[in-house]
Amino acid sequence: xxxxxxxxxxxxxxxxxxxxxxxxxxxxxxxxxxxxxxxxxxxxxxxxxxxxxxxxxxxxxxxxxxxxxxxxxxxxxxxxxxxxxxxxxxxxxxxxxxxxxxxxxxxxxxxxxxxxxxxxxxxxxxxxxxxxxxxxxxxxxxxxxxxxxxxxxxxxxxxxxxxxxxxxxxxxxxxxxxxxxxxxxxxxxxxxxxxxxxxxxxxxxxxxxxxxxxxxxxxxxxxxxxxxxxxxxxxxxxxxxxxxxxxxxxxxxxxxxxxxxxxxxxxxxxxxxxxxxxxxxxxxxxxxxxxxxxxxxxxxxxxxxxxxxxxxxxxxxxxxxxxxxxxxxxxxxxxxxxxxxxxxxxxxxxxxxxxxxxxxxxxxxxxxxxxxxxxxxxxxxxxxxxxxxxxxxxxxxxxxxxxxxxxxxxxxxxxxxxxxxxxxxxxxxxx
Amino acid sequence: xxxxxxxxxxxxxxxxxxxxxxxxxxxxxxxxxxxxxxxxxxxxxxxxxxxxxxxxxxxxxxxxxxxxxxxxxxxxxxxxxxxxxxxxxxxxxxxxxxxxxxxxxxxxxxxxxxxxxxxxxx
Numbered sequence: 001x002x003x004x005x006x007x008x009x010x011x012x013x014x015x016x017x018x019x020x021x022x023x024x025x026x027x028x029x030x031x032x033x034x035x036x037x038x039x040x041x042x043x044x045x046x047x048x049x050x051x052x053x054x055x056x057x058x059x060x061x062x063x064x065x066x067x068x069x070x071x072x073x074x075x076x077x078x079x080x081x082x083x084x085x086x087x088x089x090x091x092x093x094x095x096x097x098x099x100x101x102x103x104x105x106x107x108x109x110x111x112x113x114x115x116x117x118x119x120x121x122x123x124x125x126x127x128x129x130x131x132x133x134x135x136x137x138x139x140x141x142x143x144x145x146x147x148x149x150x151x152x153x154x155x156x157x158x159x160x161x162x163x164x165x166x167x168x169x170x171x172x173x174x175x176x177x178x179x180x181x182x183x184x185x186x187x188x189x190x191x192x193x194x195x196x197x198x199x200x201x202x203x204x205x206x207x208x209x210x211x212x213x214x215x216x217x218x219x220x221x222x223x224x225x226x227x228x229x230x231x232x233x234x235x236x237x238x239x240x241x242x243x244x245x246x247x248x249x250x251x252x253x254x255x256x257x258x259x260x261x262x263x264x265x266x267x268x269x270x271x272x273x274x275x276x277x278x279x280x281x282x283x284x285x286x287x288x289x290x291x292x293x294x295x296x297x298x299x300x301x302x303x304x305x306x307x308x309x310x311x312x313x314x315x316x317x318x319x320x321x322x323x324x325x326x327x328x329x330x331x332x333x334x335x336x337x338x339x340x341x342x343x344x345x346x347x348x349x350x351x352x353x354x355x356x357x358x359x360x361x362x363x364x365x366x367x368x369x370x371x372x373x374x375x376x377x378x379x380x381x382x383x384x385x386x387x388x389x390x391x392x393x394x395x396x397x398x399x400x401x402x403x404x405x406x407x408x409x410x411x412x413x414x415x416x417x418x419x420x421x422x423x424x425x426x427x428x429x430x431x
Numbered sequence: 432x433x434x435x436x437x438x439x440x441x442x443x444x445x446x447x448x449x450x451x452x453x454x455x456x457x458x459x460x461x462x463x464x465x466x467x468x469x470x471x472x473x474x475x476x477x478x479x480x481x482x483x484x485x486x487x488x489x490x491x492x493x494x495x496x497x498x499x500x501x502x503x504x505x506x507x508x509x510x511x512x513x514x515x516x517x518x519x520x521x522x523x524x525x526x527x528x529x530x531x532x533x534x535x536x537x538x539x540x541x542x543x544x545x546x547x548x549x550x551x552x553x
Contacts, residue, residue: 002526002529002541003541004522009521009522097520099519099520099523106524107523118527119527119529141486142529148486190544225545226544226545228545300546300547300548300549
């Protein structure tokens with residue numbers, strides 16, 4: 001790629017650290033690595049690797065300290081409870097992106113003599129039986145044209161660590177392993193998340209697991225790239241607003257249901273040719289006009305301020321009479337605090353009067369729980385022998401089987417950092 | 432007249448720091464940037480060191496333009512202060528010039544992958 005950091009450089013910079021100093025200062029002193037693992041086991045629905053999760057969680061304070069030592073700054077006093085966690089333990093980097101970590105680690109690496117090479121594409125591994133001895137690389141290739149560049153061979157004196165991320169941007173592969181993810185679903189990932197190195201490792205014996213477990217977020221917007229502002233904007237919309245189909249002007253789901261339920265309901269909105277009929281979410285502008293979640297969304301044109309339902313109907317081509325009838329009925333349900341249509345919990349709902357903030361929604365593919373099987377030390381496992389491939393290690397989203405059915409928010413940065421520490425120790429012990 | 436020339440010079444200088452040069456037809460089907468026009472007179476070697484088919488590297492850019500830290504950007508034209516392309520929160524110094532700049536064709540900077548309204552094709 002042409003930039004350092006992969007997905008970590010564009011993610012939200014959330015980091016789950018049990019017993020972090022901010023958490024302790026908040027008076028929360030009953031958290032522990034094991035408490036985090038308990039939450040991850042529930043979310044993994046029996047498919048997770050609890051020992052691996054425990055190994056990672058036990059190094060969470062080491063990971064936090066590594067960040068602090070390399071100059072990473074976290075938001076002062078900020079430690080909150082995020083989805084699926086039973087404790088407030090998620091801290092966030094200063095600028096709300098994992099790049100606050102990757103840029104500092106990049107500098108720290110340079111200081112100790114790490115040579116970073118951009119635009120080098122791993123074409124193949126050079127193996128000697130069950131040992132990796134080097135890699136075949138296209139040097140100075142020009143992304144995304146894989147035919148460019150010059151082939152070179154790099155010898156691995158000590159180890160090869162695979163940290164190439166997931167494959168959510170590989171449309172063909174993701175549709176083969178999960179046919180429900182059709183090409184209309186955009187992706188939150190960096191463009192390099194195409195998984196060729198996973199496939200190369202597989203061709204050399206590495207065992208892939210859980211490849212079909214791919215996490216989708218129902219909170220995406222088709223009007224911005226990447227993860228974007230939509231998720232945060234909809235934290236207002238799902239509660240204080242309503243989701244409407246542009247096909248018939250009607251509500252079509254419990255806006256507060258879980259990711260999977262909402263994703264499936266949203267994706268049913270299709271025109272006759274099967275192209276997406278992006279539904280809209282609208283809520284009242286006045287109460288939230290100074291809220292940063294609204295200000296930046298309107299500024300960057302992934303949401304719009306519209307004064308009346310006529311304006312909304314016109315902009316998104318919604319049958320206007322049906323839309324007005326829907327909102328009239330919805331407002332009655334808000335007053336009654338009861339949703340007979342979809343049984344949504346209405347305690348946070350507001351009567352919709354306009355002017356409105358309106359955005360469009362469509363799910364986005366977000367994270368691959370599947371990937372290369374590794375042991376507790378991060379060694380890649382050969383499926384034929386079920387033993388580690390010598391000198392081959394993998395870290396982060398390139399690995400599979402750790403989180404099971406669903407990875408919890410704020411745990412992937414932790415995994416990358418903790419496994420980085422662990423793999424360096426494993427390599428030293430294997431030499 | 433002097434003032435007019437000075438203004439013209441300054442606005443050119445301003446454009447040069449703010450944006451990549453416009454495209455022009457350099458040779459046959461090959462397009463290039465007007466601010467590199469004189470380089471094309473010497474063949475392709477200035478950037479494609481070794482062979483015209485060899486991909487160029489950042490070293491060729493840095494030789495004349497300096498590094499991402501030293502190249503000046505007119506901050507008054509940024510969409511938002513965070514949109515400073517040479518002080519990226521995401522990549523800092525860990526980006527190739529080629530992530531955003533292209534000599535022979537128009538290209539949208541990598542930032543526009545996500546921040547669609549902040550940047551344009553150059």
